[in-house]
Amino acid sequence: MNQAIPTSADAWLSWGQHFLKTQPFSALIGAQITGLDRGRSELSLPLSPQLLQQHGFAHGGVVSYLADNALTFAGGTALGGDALTLEFKINYVRPAVGEMLIARAHAEATGKTQAVCRCNVYAVKDGEEKLCAVAQGTIVPVPAK
Amino acid sequence: MNQAIPTSADAWLSWGQHFLKTQPFSALIGAQITGLDRGRSELSLPLSPQLLQQHGFAHGGVVSYLADNALTFAGGTALGGDALTLEFKINYVRPAVGEMLIARAHAEATGKTQAVCRCNVYAVKDGEEKLCAVAQGTIVPVPAK
Amino acid sequence: MNQAIPTSADAWLSWGQHFLKTQPFSALIGAQITGLDRGRSELSLPLSPQLLQQHGFAHGGVVSYLADNALTFAGGTALGGDALTLEFKINYVRPAVGEMLIARAHAEATGKTQAVCRCNVYAVKDGEEKLCAVAQGTIVPVPAK
Amino acid sequence: MNQAIPTSADAWLSWGQHFLKTQPFSALIGAQITGLDRGRSELSLPLSPQLLQQHGFAHGGVVSYLADNALTFAGGTALGGDALTLEFKINYVRPAVGEMLIARAHAEATGKTQAVCRCNVYAVKDGEEKLCAVAQGTIVPVPAK
Numbered sequence: 001m002n003q004a005i006p007t008s009a010d011a012w013l014s015w016g017q018h019f020l021k022t023q024p025f026s027a028l029i030g031a032q033i034t035g036l037d038r039g040r041s042e043l044s045l046p047l048s049p050q051l052l053q054q055h056g057f058a059h060g061g062v063v064s065y066l067a068d069n070a071l072t073f074a075g076g077t078a079l080g081g082d083a084l085t086l087e088f089k090i091n092y093v094r095p096a097v098g099e100m101l102i103a104r105a106h107a108e109a110t111g112k113t114q115a116v117c118r119c120n121v122y123a124v125k126d127g128e129e130k131l132c133a134v135a136q137g138t139i140v141p142v143p144a145k
Numbered sequence: 146m147n148q149a150i151p152t153s154a155d156a157w158l159s160w161g162q163h164f165l166k167t168q169p170f171s172a173l174i175g176a177q178i179t180g181l182d183r184g185r186s187e188l189s190l191p192l193s194p195q196l197l198q199q200h201g202f203a204h205g206g207v208v209s210y211l212a213d214n215a216l217t218f219a220g221g222t223a224l225g226g227d228a229l230t231l232e233f234k235i236n237y238v239r240p241a242v243g244e245m246l247i248a249r250a251h252a253e254a255t256g257k258t259q260a261v262c263r264c265n266v267y268a269v270k271d272g273e274e275k276l277c278a279v280a281q282g283t284i285v286p287v288p289a290k
Numbered sequence: 291m292n293q294a295i296p297t298s299a300d301a302w303l304s305w306g307q308h309f310l311k312t313q314p315f316s317a318l319i320g321a322q323i324t325g326l327d328r329g330r331s332e333l334s335l336p337l338s339p340q341l342l343q344q345h346g347f348a349h350g351g352v353v354s355y356l357a358d359n360a361l362t363f364a365g366g367t368a369l370g371g372d373a374l375t376l377e378f379k380i381n382y383v384r385p386a387v388g389e390m391l392i393a394r395a396h397a398e399a400t401g402k403t404q405a406v407c408r409c410n411v412y413a414v415k416d417g418e419e420k421l422c423a424v425a426q427g428t429i430v431p432v433p434a435k
Numbered sequence: 436m437n438q439a440i441p442t443s444a445d446a447w448l449s450w451g452q453h454f455l456k457t458q459p460f461s462a463l464i465g466a467q468i469t470g471l472d473r474g475r476s477e478l479s480l481p482l483s484p485q486l487l488q489q490h491g492f493a494h495g496g497v498v499s500y501l502a503d504n505a506l507t508f509a510g511g512t513a514l515g516g517d518a519l520t521l522e523f524k525i526n527y528v529r530p531a532v533g534e535m536l537i538a539r540a541h542a543e544a545t546g547k548t549q550a551v552c553r554c555n556v557y558a559v560k561d562g563e564e565k566l567c568a569v570a571q572g573t574i575v576p577v578p579a580k
Contacts, residue, residue, distance in 0.1 A: 313487075314485045314487050315485060315494035316494070349459075351460060354496065354499050354500065354503060355496030359495075374527070375527060377524065
C-alpha cells in the first residue's frame with residue numbers, strides 16, 4: 001500500500017483495483033475487486049473452464065485463492081496499510097457451480113498488530129448466489145523495511 | 146478414483162498423474178505429482194512468473210492450492226477412494242521464493258469417514274528447500290452416487 | 291439429544307440446560323446456557339478465580355472450551371439432533387478480563403452431514419462486552435448406534 | 436518467562452513445572468508438564484471423572500485445553516521467552532477414553548515473531564496410547580511492557 005491511505009470507498013476501490021493488477025497470478029485467474037472499503041472487501045471471479053476441476057466445479061484452490069485474497073484486502077484496509085495473510089482456515093460447504101464466484105470479507109476484530117477477518121464465498125448460478133465456502137484468517141501488517 | 150485401488154507406489158503414482166491431468170486448473174498452473182503412496186503425497190510446481198504476486202513471491206493462493214491438493218491426495222490414498230477436502234488451515238511461515246514449490250502431505254489419522262492430514266510446503270531455491278507453509282486439513286470420501 | 295426435537299426456543303433452552311448438566315466438566319467450570327434456538331446458541335460463564343491463568347485473564351483453555359461448546363450447540367440444534375465438534379479453529383484477539391464470558395454461536399451453513407458454525411466470545415467487564423475470541427468449526431451428527 | 440533462558444532440558448522442565456503451577460485453571464484440571472525442551476513439550480493429564488462429558492469421554496474442552504497449552508509451551512521454548520497462543524485449530528479424531536491424556540507438541544517453524552507448532556493428543560488406556568486429536572497453532576512472544 002502507498003503511504004497515503006484512501007479515505008473513501010471509491011478511493012479504496014481504485015486503490016484495490018490497481019493493486020490487484022500488480023499480481024500476475026490474480027491477472028492469470030481473472031479476479032476482480034468489486035467492492036472495497038475500510039475493513040470490507042468483495043472480490044469477483046468469472047468461472048472460465050480452466051478454473052474447474054474434474055467434476056466441472058470450481059477447483060478448491062480457486063475458491064481458497066479468492067477467500068485468501070478477500071481476507072487480505074479486508075484486513076489490509078482495516079489495518080490501513082500493506083498487509084498479508086498470516087494464516088487462514090476454510091470450510092468448503094457446497095460444490096462451487098455457476099458462472100461466477102463472489103467472496104465477501106470483513107474484519108471482525110482489528111488491533112494494532114492483526115486483523116482477524118471472516119469471509120464467505122458464493123457461487124452465482126443463473127443469478128442466484130449460493131454459499132460455497134466459509135473462511136476465517138489472521139491478517140498482519142507488512143513489516144516496514 | 147476408480148474402483149480398482151492401486152496396490153503399489155508406482156500404481157498410485159500413475160493413477161495420481163492421470164487424475165491430476167483431468168483437472169483443468171491444475172494443468173493451467175502446471176502442478177505435477179512427484180510422489181504418491183497409501184497415505185502420502187508429493188506435489189511439485191515450477192514457479193513460472195504468472196504464479197507470483199507483486200513482490201516476486203509465489204502468490205499465497207498458489208501455495209494454498211498446492212497444500213490443499215497434496216492434502217487431498219494424501220487423504221484420498223489413505224481412505225482408498227475418491228476424496229475431497231472438507232476443510233483445511235494453512236500458516237504461511239516464509240515468502241515462497243525460488244524456482245519450484247514442493248508440497249509433502251501425509252495422513253496423520255485415518256478412519257472410515259475422514260482422514261486428518263498434514264502438509265508442509267517448501268520453496269526450492271538454488272536446490273535448497275526452505276519451509277514456507279504448514280497446513281492441516283480434513284479429507285472425506287466422495288459420497289457414492 | 292432425545293428423539294423428540296424441540297420446536298420452540300423455550301423448549302430448546304430447557305433441553306440445552308438439561309443437556310449441559312449431564313457434562314461433569316461443564317458443571318465443574320460453571321457454564322450456563324443462556325440462549326438456544328434452531329442454529330443459535332449463547333453460553334455464559336462467570337469468571338471465578340480458578341478459571342484464570344497467571345496474568346489474571348481467563349485461561350485460553352476456558353475461552354476455547356466455551357467457544358467449542360457454543361459451536362456444538364449451534365450446530366446440533368441446526369442439524370436437529372445429537373452432535374459433536376469435528377474440528378474448530380479459534381483466534382484470541384484480546385485478553386479475557388472481567389466478571390463473565392459470553393459465547394454466541396450460529397450455524398452459517400447447514401447441510402445433511404455437517405453444520406459449519408461461527409462463534410464470538412465476549413468478556414464482560416463492568417457490564418461492557420468486549421470481543422476476545424473468534425472461532426469457526428465443523429459440527430457433525432453423532433452416528434446412530 | 437524469566438529473563439534467564441534455561442539452557443538444558445532439565446532446566447526447561449523445572450521452569451515449565453513452576454510456570455504451570457501459577458495457572459489456577461491448570462491446577463484445577465490437574466495438568467502436569469512431563470517433558471520440556473527447546474521447541475518441544477509434553478503435558479499429561481489424569482482423567483478424573485469431573486473432566487468427562489456425558490458419554491464418559493474426556494470433554495472436548497479438556498482435550499483442546501491440553502493441546503493449546505502444549506502448543507504454547509513448545510512455541511514459547513522455541514521463541515525463548517514468555518509466549519501466548521495467537522490462534523490454533525484442532526481436529527478431534529477419536530473419543531478420548533482412558534485414564535490419562537498426553538499432549539506432545541513441537542515447533543515446526545520458528546521465526547522472530549512467531550512459532551508455528553503442531554500437537555498430537557493421545558488417550559492412554561490400559562497403558563496403550565491412541566491418537567485422539569491433531570492440532571496446529573501460532574505462538575507469539577508476549578509483548579514487552
